[in-house]
Amino acid sequence: MALIVQKYGGTSVGNIERIHNVAERVARAHRAGDQVVVVLSAMSGETDRLVKLAHEATPMPDEREMDMLLSTGERVTIALLAMDLRGRGINARSFTGRQVGIITDSAHTKARIARVTADRLREALDQGVIPVVAGFQGINEQSDVTTLGRGGSDLSAVALAAALKADRCIIFTDVDGVYTADPNVVPAAKRIDKIAYEEMLEMASLGAKVLQTRSVEFAAKFNVPVEVNSSFKEGKGTLVTREDADMEAVAVAGVTGDRNQAKITIVGVPDKPGIAARIFGPVAQAHVNVDMIIQNMGQDALTDLSFTVPRADLRKATPIIQGVAKEIEAKSVSITEAIAKVSLIGVGMRSHSGVASKMFEVLSREGINILMISTSEIKISCVIDEKYLELAMRSLHSAFGLDQVPQGDRSGK
Amino acid sequence: MALIVQKYGGTSVGNIERIHNVAERVARAHRAGDQVVVVLSAMSGETDRLVKLAHEATPMPDEREMDMLLSTGERVTIALLAMDLRGRGINARSFTGRQVGIITDSAHTKARIARVTADRLREALDQGVIPVVAGFQGINEQSDVTTLGRGGSDLSAVALAAALKADRCIIFTDVDGVYTADPNVVPAAKRIDKIAYEEMLEMASLGAKVLQTRSVEFAAKFNVPVEVNSSFKEGKGTLVTREDADMEAVAVAGVTGDRNQAKITIVGVPDKPGIAARIFGPVAQAHVNVDMIIQNMGQDALTDLSFTVPRADLRKATPIIQGVAKEIEAKSVSITEAIAKVSLIGVGMRSHSGVASKMFEVLSREGINILMISTSEIKISCVIDEKYLELAMRSLHSAFGLDQVPQGDRSGK
Numbered sequence: 122m123a124l125i126v127q128k129y130g131g132t133s134v135g136n137i138e139r140i141h142n143v144a145e146r147v148a149r150a151h152r153a154g155d156q157v158v159v160v161l162s163a164m165s166g167e168t169d170r171l172v173k174l175a176h177e178a179t180p181m182p183d184e185r186e187m188d189m190l191l192s193t194g195e196r197v198t199i200a201l202l203a204m205d206l207r208g209r210g211i212n213a214r215s216f217t218g219r220q221v222g223i224i225t226d227s228a229h230t231k232a233r234i235a236r237v238t239a240d241r242l243r244e245a246l247d248q249g250v251i252p253v254v255a256g257f258q259g260i261n262e263q264s265d266v267t268t269l270g271r272g273g274s275d276l277s278a279v280a281l282a283a284a285l286k287a288d289r290c291i292i293f294t295d296v297d298g299v300y301t302a303d304p305n306v307v308p309a310a311k312r313i314d315k316i317a318y319e320e321m322l323e324m325a326s327l328g329a330k331v332l333q334t335r336s337v338e339f340a341a342k343f344n345v346p347v348e349v350n351s352s353f354k355e356g357k358g359t360l361v362t363r364e365d366a367d368m369e370a371v372a373v374a375g376v377t378g379d380r381n382q383a384k385i386t387i388v389g390v391p392d393k394p395g396i397a398a399r400i401f402g403p404v405a406q407a408h409v410n411v412d413m414i415i416q417n418m419g420q421d422a423l424t425d426l427s428f429t430v431p432r433a434d435l436r437k438a439t440p441i442i443q444g445v446a447k448e449i450e451a452k453s454v455s456i457t458e459a460i461a462k463v464s465l466i467g468v469g470m471r472s473h474s475g476v477a478s479k480m481f482e483v484l485s486r487e488g489i490n491i492l493m494i495s496t497s498e499i500k501i502s503c504v505i506d507e508k509y510l511e512l513a514m515r516s517l518h519s520a521f522g523l524d525q526v527p528q529g530d531r532s533g534k
Numbered sequence: 535m536a537l538i539v540q541k542y543g544g545t546s547v548g549n550i551e552r553i554h555n556v557a558e559r560v561a562r563a564h565r566a567g568d569q570v571v572v573v574l575s576a577m578s579g580e581t582d583r584l585v586k587l588a589h590e591a592t593p594m595p596d597e598r599e600m601d602m603l604l605s606t607g608e609r610v611t612i613a614l615l616a617m618d619l620r621g622r623g624i625n626a627r628s629f630t631g632r633q634v635g636i637i638t639d640s641a642h643t644k645a646r647i648a649r650v651t652a653d654r655l656r657e658a659l660d661q662g663v664i665p666v667v668a669g670f671q672g673i674n675e676q677s678d679v680t681t682l683g684r685g686g687s688d689l690s691a692v693a694l695a696a697a698l699k700a701d702r703c704i705i706f707t708d709v710d711g712v713y714t715a716d717p718n719v720v721p722a723a724k725r726i727d728k729i730a731y732e733e734m735l736e737m738a739s740l741g742a743k744v745l746q747t748r749s750v751e752f753a754a755k756f757n758v759p760v761e762v763n764s765s766f767k768e769g770k771g772t773l774v775t776r777e778d779a780d781m782e783a784v785a786v787a788g789v790t791g792d793r794n795q796a797k798i799t800i801v802g803v804p805d806k807p808g809i810a811a812r813i814f815g816p817v818a819q820a821h822v823n824v825d826m827i828i829q830n831m832g833q834d835a836l837t838d839l840s841f842t843v844p845r846a847d848l849r850k851a852t853p854i855i856q857g858v859a860k861e862i863e864a865k866s867v868s869i870t871e872a873i874a875k876v877s878l879i880g881v882g883m884r885s886h887s888g889v890a891s892k893m894f895e896v897l898s899r900e901g902i903n904i905l906m907i908s909t910s911e912i913k914i915s916c917v918i919d920e921k922y923l924e925l926a927m928r929s930l931h932s933a934f935g936l937d938q939v940p941q942g943d944r945s946g947k
Binding site: 171174186201207217220 | 554588595596602603610613614615620622627628630677678679
């Protein structure tokens, strides 16, 4: 008898019809003899509706009150699913984040889980009850409702799976797994059978929106096997798990593309010690994440310094950089929004050499100029002209053999 | 500095515009120097929407799950009002039924309040915070959410006022008080300035839907002065309070009409001891409330036994009565739905004689036949043909001097 945490997202519980489907899926796992804990999001659209109400009430809604408001969405779906299951003669019970003991800090609207007691959950499971738990929410030490930020229900599910030492945490969503690339961009993309936590983290933070980043970190930390699967069709999904030998057999697991970047170049920076700190200190203080940084030594002891920031932060970063540039007597500041980042990800890079040079070669063959490069142990990213992003992704996907079913059991179908 | 509990019903918080109005009203009381505790219902229509969802999910929704579902409505309004107030620079905070310590039994969907701790509420008030509390909800000893039944927010407000020993509990609603009769039926009806708990109870249970009956009982028990007032306009309301000399000066405080009754007559009942128990035992077991009973002695040791039941219970009661009638060898059973009950209410009846005879005289003068009569210390009710109800109410209202502003300060303008 396995203990399985099943999490269903907003579109999977978007209306009563879909809640019936979830009930059937839960009932099936129950009849198959598994112990099931269900974690739900709010109905799709409900959170947006509540946010809109809040902004109609007042321009800058208080965050504690926002949590009181938003946490209602999940209570609605857990009650509906629990009554649906009970109507089928299945002993289900809804529980709030508080009731299952998800204790967080007090950072309202983006709280972090401090601990999970799960006492009441264990008790329910011992009594043969199927607990239906509200995702996205917890309480702080003052017993006030908190929420875990966008995608927080994934985190709730993984945290409960960790606390219960569940055999698996299945994230049911509207896609059937993690792909070697975005299938909308790369039609030849294949579903990956098994992916390492680290790879998934890189995928998630680089724009593959399947799993919330913090939930992957949490799963890795507590070694929770997470499966991503479709709530709308039957079949295999993607298992996110510890790195193993199979995974290392393949150099590149996936290709990602990210358009949410902008490039800032400070031209003619006097090359003196401490200059970098004077530039990036104020940027960090404004909570702007700088991603890549490159420095080109020019003549006259002047260098050009380029770096990327999230496109959404550009408006915030620009005046700061212009101020600093003036202070340090740089020549000028230039900004480019029309860039994109293409990345190759794979734990196999640790043992396979030549991935980077092959990547540069492929891009060069396609006539794509590389503006910036950054590498980590399991990732290589190149910043390129935005208009070449799709071409770059497709070429790399093909060149690294991802169009075919690769060796090992990394990829499905 | 007075401590005031203000309760706003569903229509008073039915949209953001109205929530703004409530915020302004609360802010005004706060600026005037009062300590204010606000209790809210769900937005009008929201509870119905959730009930509909539940019945779409499953035909007979589980009651614990129903409470989980329904209790979300009040959480939405308290969050919205609290953020609205905070947006105006007023230190308000939302609290759930659990957070203010409304502890109930486990009778889900119709729970009874066991005790109110209100610790967190006192703490908030001491800190100058305006607590905005979710009405209608509490938790049981297992820490599961419960609800107090329709109109339960009135009860929440009165219970909190009792726990805090508040100076007044104001129920803001869509009418500006309690009237001497339903103004839709009796255009000359006047708002009553002050009414005794007992009178209000009779009014409430006889069909004046201004205040939930249990909340009046609770107010009487803990001597909480309750004011009924309009949330849409300014002015005096009705104060529900302890009986006093002013009230006794007037024989009749109000006239009520009730159409939700049906009359069942068992014809030709053998007049033997124990017959009444054999008839009414099974009716009580089916949870049908029998209101009035009369017995007419006929010839041959046979009597006719008539009684009234709520019209909604008629379908449930009829087969039971037909079964019993057969068993006790009564002649037949006849059922009349087209009846109504007109009542006069007033604590002054205790000291004024002749109210009953005057009532019969007025009805007789109008050619209205009295089918049944029942009296209590402060009430006289007559069952009449339904079609005469409005006529009866208007005639009695006028005959007992309620069309004029009466002596004492019982009635307003």
